[in-house]
Amino acid sequence: MQLSDFDYPLPSELIAQYPPPQRGSSRMMVIDRALQTVVHESFAAVGAYLRSGDLLVINDTRVIPARLFGRKEKSGGQVEIFLVHRRPGPEELWSCLCRSSKRPCRGAFLSLGEELRAEVVGEEESSLLLLRFLFQGDFQELLERTGRVPLPPYIRRQDTPLDRERYQTVFARQAGAVAAPTAGLHFTPAIVASLAARGVGIASLTLHVGIGTFLPVRSDNPLDHEMHGEYYSIPAATAERIRRTKEEGGRVCAVGTTVTRALETAAAEEGQVRCGAGVSRLFIYPGFCFRIVDALLTNFHLPKSTLLMLVSAFAGRDLILDAYRKACAERYRFYSYGDCMLIL
Numbered sequence: 275m276q277l278s279d280f281d282y283p284l285p286s287e288l289i290a291q292y293p294p295p296q297r298g299s300s301r302m303m304v305i306d307r308a309l310q311t312v313v314h315e316s317f318a319a320v321g322a323y324l325r326s327g328d329l330l331v332i333n334d335t336r337v338i339p340a341r342l343f344g345r346k347e348k349s350g351g352q353v354e355i356f357l358v359h360r361r362p363g364p365e366e367l368w369s370c371l372c373r374s375s376k377r378p379c380r381g382a383f384l385s386l387g388e389e390l391r392a393e394v395v396g397e398e399e400s401s402l403l404l405l406r407f408l409f410q411g412d413f414q415e416l417l418e419r420t421g422r423v424p425l426p427p428y429i430r431r432q433d434t435p436l437d438r439e440r441y442q443t444v445f446a447r448q449a450g451a452v453a454a455p456t457a458g459l460h461f462t463p464a465i466v467a468s469l470a471a472r473g474v475g476i477a478s479l480t481l482h483v484g485i486g487t488f489l490p491v492r493s494d495n496p497l498d499h500e501m502h503g504e505y506y507s508i509p510a511a512t513a514e515r516i517r518r519t520k521e522e523g524g525r526v527c528a529v530g531t532t533v534t535r536a537l538e539t540a541a542a543e544e545g546q547v548r549c550g551a552g553v554s555r556l557f558i559y560p561g562f563c564f565r566i567v568d569a570l571l572t573n574f575h576l577p578k579s580t581l582l583m584l585v586s587a588f589a590g591r592d593l594i595l596d597a598y599r600k601a602c603a604e605r606y607r608f609y610s611y612g613d614c615m616l617i618l
Contacts, residue, residue, distance in 0.1 A: 275496055275560065276495065277495070277496055280577065280578050280579070280582050280583055280591070281578050282577050282598050284608060285602065288607060289428050289429075289608050289609055289612070290608060290611035291431060291611070292436075293436070294607075294611075297440065298318060298461065299316070299317070299318070301315070301316055301317065302314075302316060302319070302460075302613065302614050303601060303614070304323055304615070304616045304618065305589055305597055305616070306618050307590070307593070312596070312600055317614060320469070320571070321465075321468055321469050321474070323616055323618060324474045326472055326473025326474065327523065327524035328519070328569075329474070329515060329527065330475065330571075331479060331512065332445045332477070332479075332533065333443075333455040333458060333478070333479060333481050333532045333533050333536075334448055334478040335446065335448050335449075335451040335532075336446035336448055336449040336450065337424065337442055337453065338357065338417055338424075338452065339417050339420075340357040341421060341424050341433075342390070342417075342420060342421055344384050344390075346378055347391075348382065352375070353372060355371070355372055355384070355386065355405070356371040356373075356424065356452070359452075359482075366406065366407040367406050368405050368407065370402060370403050371401065378403070380394050380396060380397070389419075390407065390409050391408040392406065392407050423437040424452050424453065425441065426488060428576075428610075429609075429610065440459070441459075441610070443461065444462060445461070448482075450482035450505065451482045453483040453484070453485070453487050455481070455529075455530045456610045457571045457614060477511070479509065479537070481506040481507075481532040481533070481536045484502055486501065486502025491579065491580060496559060497559075501555045501557045503554065504532075504535075504553065504554050505551070505552075506540075506553070506554050507550070509549060512547075512549070513540075513548065516547045517546055517547070520545070520546075525569050527567075527568065527569040527570070527571060528567045528570050530571065530572055530573075531575075531585070534558070534584065537567055538564060538567065539552065540552070541566050545566070558580075558584040558588075559584070559586070560583065560586050560587045560590075561587065562587045564588065567588070569616065569617060570616075571614060571616050572614060572615060572617070573608075573615075574598065574601060574606065574612055575609075576609070585615075585617065601615075
């Protein structure tokens with residue numbers, strides 16, 4: 275297996291820079307693994323491909339406004355901070371990316387608005403700084419007021435007030451992600467209600483999407499790639515619903531690669547999901563044996579990415595790359611704000 279096995283040509287104009295005018299109005303490519311077929315649909319028709327007794331598992335993580343702008347207090351130089359992950363404990367200690375003309379050193383203080391300061395308390399691997407945030411009041415409320423939406427690097431524009439709503443799923447509850455679980459962006463309350471009326475169940479888990487979702491695979495041999503850890507939590511009720519769905523002959527449909535990784539990380543040898551919290555570093559590539567996920571709703575992914583390898587593992591590399599070629603020919607919209615595919 276080589277990294278070049280997961281490459282494909284993508285015209286840059288197909289990378290969606292804005293969400294569709296209305297949530298839920300995306301296109302959907304339906305791939306049947308057994309029949310090796312590709313059908314073009316609208317996402318509003320998703321219920322026609324799900325059966326009573328199937329279970330959708332969604333990610334209820336909430337994207338935090340992870341981009342902060344300010345100045346170094348000593349020199350006045352501009353600085354941009356990107357929150358990556360929070361250290362456990364009573365203080366707001368965060369591993370962060372930092373962009374500035376000169377990297378701030380340990381002991382430096384940063385002013386990030388009138389209500390928020392940060393002290394550089396250490397350096398970490400992968401060019402991360404460890405920052406201690408200093409403030410009064412509630413940190414999450416401060417972030418909501420002063421932070422900016424962390425749009426992916428392939429969206430080549432500044433965030434707008436629209437992104438505050440549209441780069442968040444209707445399921446978002448648990449704050450902690452620095453990127454959206456994008457397969458969930460297509461759902462509306464009306465679509466969720468219509469699925470429930472058809473007898474399709476919905477269960478939730480949490481996986482806080484990290485900065486690693488955008489990091490490229492740098493080795494020609496993908497097996498040399500090291501996945502960044504992402505926190506996940508699976509409630510006992512969700513594990514039980516998955517067990518019951520399997521017993522009764524229903525399908526478990528993962529809404530996104532984040533859900534897939536969480537479920538397969540927590541899968542026991544006998545094919546049941548263990549409830550609880552942990553950190554997933556699972557790298558899914560062709561040859562992986564799926565124990566839990568029967569169907570997958572996902573957006574289109576970057577060339578040579580671990581996410582493209584995951585969907586290739588699920589549906590077969592040749593079928594997926596052929597589907598991507600068809601998607602380009604049919605002018606589908608790609609990546610976070612783009613269209614989706616349902617793999618059955």
